[in-house]
Amino acid sequence: MPAPPAVAAGEWALLFAAPLLPLVVFAVIGAMSASRRSPHRVAYAYVTPAMLGMAVLILVPFGLGLALAFTRHEHGAFTFVGLQNFVRILKSEGFALTHPLSFYFTLGVTILWTGLNVALHAAIGLGLALILREPTLRLKGVYRVLLIVPWAVPNYITALIWKGMFNKQYGLINHLLGLVGVEPVGWFSQFWTAFAANVTTNTWLGFPFMMVVALGALQSIPRDLYEAADVDGATRWQQFRHITLPLLRPALLPAIILGSVWTFNMFNIIYLVSGGQPNGATDILIVEAYRWAFEQDRYGYAAAYSVLIFLVLLAYSGLTSRLSRSAEGAYG
Numbered sequence: 350m351p352a353p354p355a356v357a358a359g360e361w362a363l364l365f366a367a368p369l370l371p372l373v374v375f376a377v378i379g380a381m382s383a384s385r386r387s388p389h390r391v392a393y394a395y396v397t398p399a400m401l402g403m404a405v406l407i408l409v410p411f412g413l414g415l416a417l418a419f420t421r422h423e424h425g426a427f428t429f430v431g432l433q434n435f436v437r438i439l440k441s442e443g444f445a446l447t448h449p450l451s452f453y454f455t456l457g458v459t460i461l462w463t464g465l466n467v468a469l470h471a472a473i474g475l476g477l478a479l480i481l482r483e484p485t486l487r488l489k490g491v492y493r494v495l496l497i498v499p500w501a502v503p504n505y506i507t508a509l510i511w512k513g514m515f516n517k518q519y520g521l522i523n524h525l526l527g528l529v530g531v532e533p534v535g536w537f538s539q540f541w542t543a544f545a546a547n548v549t550t551n552t553w554l555g556f557p558f559m560m561v562v563a564l565g566a567l568q569s570i571p572r573d574l575y576e577a578a579d580v581d582g583a584t585r586w587q588q589f590r591h592i593t594l595p596l597l598r599p600a601l602l603p604a605i606i607l608g609s610v611w612t613f614n615m616f617n618i619i620y621l622v623s624g625g626q627p628n629g630a631t632d633i634l635i636v637e638a639y640r641w642a643f644e645q646d647r648y649g650y651a652a653a654y655s656v657l658i659f660l661v662l663l664a665y666s667g668l669t670s671r672l673s674r675s676a677e678g679a680y681g
Contacts, residue, residue: 417652427649434653449629450637452657459613459633462548466612467605469552474559475601479593481560482567493564500557508621511550515622537626544623544631551618555611559604566600567593606669610662634658 418434420427436442444451477496481489499507514521515536523533537543570593578588614635619625625632625640632640635658642651 414652414655417649418656420649420652422646422648430649434650435657438650438653438657449625449632452634452654455632455634455637456661458544458631462544462615462619462633463609463612465548466551466555466615467609469548470555470559470608470612471601471605473552473556474561475563475597477556477560478563478567479589481564496560497557499553500561504554505617505621507554508550508618511546511553512622515546537623540627540630543626547618547623547631550622551612551615554618555608558608559601562600562604563597566597570596602669602673606666606673609665609669613662613665614658634661 417427419429419431421430421433422428438452441448441451441453446453448454480486481492481496486492513519515523517523517533517535520536522536526532526534534542536546574592575588578592583591613633615633616635616639619631619633619636620639623631625636629637629640634654638651638654638658641647641654645651
């Protein structure tokens with residue numbers, strides 16, 4: 350049987366991108382023609398540039414990446430291999446399940462990474478919002494500005510700063526530990542210490558977003574409810590459990606869902622802080638896909654990895670959308 354034909358990279362891109370471009374053009378033309386008959390044609394005119402941008406920057410690259418997932422890249426050419434990349438990934442071919450290059454090991458690390466970070470973001474952000482809401486607290490404006498700074502600084506700069514602080518020989522963290530008699534820690538030599546360094550950095554970056562969302566939602570809760578609870582003899586914990594938390598849920602749930610997606614694909618922190626050390630054990634799925642593409646030169650395998658990431662997030666989005674609708678129905 351003759352081998353499948355190999356296609357050069359540029360020809361492959363043109364082969365799969367070209368059929369998508371007419372579809373995009375026809376879709377835009379159809380939307381524009383519909384807008385001429387619509388009473389909302391001015392609104393359509395404003396939306397059209399964004400639609401074109403989404404088509405060029407999202408739909409076409411997505412289609413090309415999906416096509417690459419069914420190929421193998423060798424010597425500058427792509428060969429069609431069908432579902433072979435997906436089978437090899439899902440079978441963890443060549444790697445034990447506990448090996449850092451196994452899809453399932455990396456998926457477990459990614460889920461642990463996402464769940465722990467989002468829990469810390471929500472807990473710290475909500476706690477700070479409750480403190481900032483107190484009417485007796487002075488200098489609230491100053492505190493709010495200072496607590497927003499971690500979110501305002503570009504995350505790659507923050508990642509490099511924290512990586513320096515976790516340096517074994519010169520880092521601030523080990524210096525502070527030395528003041529209390531603790532030996533210097535090689536933060537990136539073991540899985541749990543490297544994982545803790547990544548989580549600490551991302552927690553520093555993520556809690557301001559949750560704090561802002563929670564603070565805005567807290568300010569919309571009528572104070573009369575708390576006054577009535579005080580008259581009834583409710584404790585602070587009972588007020589938080591039966592008043593604050595239920596009324597915060599419709600605002601916090603979408604923020605937690607969005608934060609989960611961000612954290613699931615938080616490439617910069619993993620790549621810049623721990624660099625996947627030790628031996629790639631702290632890599633998450635998006636970093637692993639990057640390494641397969643640009644360090645191993647296996648673009649088809651990396652594209653299949655990316656498609657699986659998309660499917661995982663699609664399933665998560667479907668589950669969380671149901672939770673969001675139920676929360677809106679219960680507290681709307």
